[in-house]
Amino acid sequence: MSARSLLIALRRVGASLARYISEVQAARARYRARFATREERGVNLLREWLSPKQRAQFDAKRYFDVIGCDSKKRYRIHYGHTTNVHEMGHDDLPSVGWCFGPQGQLVVGDVMLAQKIALETYEYSALAVANRFTIRFSSRSLR
């Protein structure tokens, strides 16, 4: 194989590689855009169903408080899928955590909305399936 043929072959390989990298990058961008859209849809739905006070709290702090329909205790639902529900004490510090959510792969906003509705409408039944956990964070980080 002459040096010229080798150069042509190398250029073709280089061009194919560049095209492949470009396609992979485009696919990644499409995936990220779709993921962001799904997450946004979940957050939009959550915001629609929050009370005005909860919506303002969520917009400002990424969490909102709900009052349990049975015990009248206050729970703070943080942005997240798991270990994000904290039962609040009278000192405005979390006293215990509850881990539960709807079955299946749901976006964060959906999970938080299901947790809110459950605590506000059938608190004890929801907590009956939940796992209780100890809050190990420093109190300062949760304020």
Add this chain to the structure above:
Amino acid sequence: MATQIVMDHTGDTRHYFDATDREAVAEAEERFRQLTGAGFTAAVRTASGDAMVTRSFNPTAEETLFFSRLVGG
């Protein structure tokens, strides 16, 4: 237009129906029955904006939200 919103991996899927169209209402009622039968919780919003769990189909509800059975994490 009344809406049934089903939470899923895409965020949610929305089914719109005209509450004055008998066929559309029957279809929506069947969807309600199938989802709640499969363990989904159905919730509607009251006039005051509070969420309320419902166990029967209400064709006049503006929005009915469905989410799957709760499990411990």
